[in-house]
Amino acid sequence: MDGLITILGVVIGIATATDSSAIVIISGVVVGVANSFGNSFGFYASELAERAEHIQENQHVSSMAETRRSTVLAFVTSLASMSVLVVPFALLTNLSYAMIVSLTVALVMLFGLGALVGKLSREGPWRFAIHYVLLGLIGAALSFVVGDILRNSLTLGRWVPPW
Numbered sequence: 225m226d227g228l229i230t231i232l233g234v235v236i237g238i239a240t241a242t243d244s245s246a247i248v249i250i251s252g253v254v255v256g257v258a259n260s261f262g263n264s265f266g267f268y269a270s271e272l273a274e275r276a277e278h279i280q281e282n283q284h285v286s287s288m289a290e291t292r293r294s295t296v297l298a299f300v301t302s303l304a305s306m307s308v309l310v311v312p313f314a315l316l317t318n319l320s321y322a323m324i325v326s327l328t329v330a331l332v333m334l335f336g337l338g339a340l341v342g343k344l345s346r347e348g349p350w351r352f353a354i355h356y357v358l359l360g361l362i363g364a365a366l367s368f369v370v371g372d373i374l375r376n377s378l379t380l381g382r383w384v385p386p387w
Contacts, residue, residue: 227259228337229360231306232330233367235313239323240371241378248313248322256306264299271295305333327364334360 231252238251271291278285312325334356342352 227263227302228305228309228330228333229363230259231256231309232327232360233363235309235326236323236364237367237371239313239319240368241375242371243319243375245313245317245319245322248319249310252306252310252313256303256310260299260302260306263302264295267298268292268295308333330364331357331360 234255235248235252239245239248242248268291271286271294275285275288275291308329309326312322312329313319316322316325335353338353338356339349341356342349345352
């Protein structure tokens with residue numbers, strides 16, 4: 225969920241700030257790859273720690289092959305979610321439409337993910353689905369505002385980069 229909200233924020237914020245599909249695609253892919261690597265490495269490290277804890281407590285331990293497969297799957301799914309949110313900027317010439325499509329796809333994905341987590345945790349799929357969608361909307365709105373502030377600051381000459 226966090227990677228999806230991150231990529232959504234990047235594409236919305238960068239699109240708002242730059243009005244450039246090329247910059248959105250470059251930024252989205254770069255951040256998406258870095259985020260995917262970071263998420264999968266974090267997943268791997270936490271799996272190793274959990275595995276060590278289970279060994280000490282004589283509980284069922286997943287195999288290292290299973291841990292590696294899960295890590296690769298985390299990387300691939302993170303890349304796939306990034307791709308889905310960046311593609312509208314490559315296919316659509318209207319940046320506003322691309323932002324709407326990307327936002328809609330992200331919210332549908334967040335809804336589905338939230339519903340699945342809610343079902344698996346037995347805490348209610350609707351509750352989690354709505355929670356995830358609201359987090360996505362908040363992240364997109366914050367990124368839009370930041371992008372708008374940066375665009376206005378940079379184009380009006382009120383802010384000069386230190387370099």
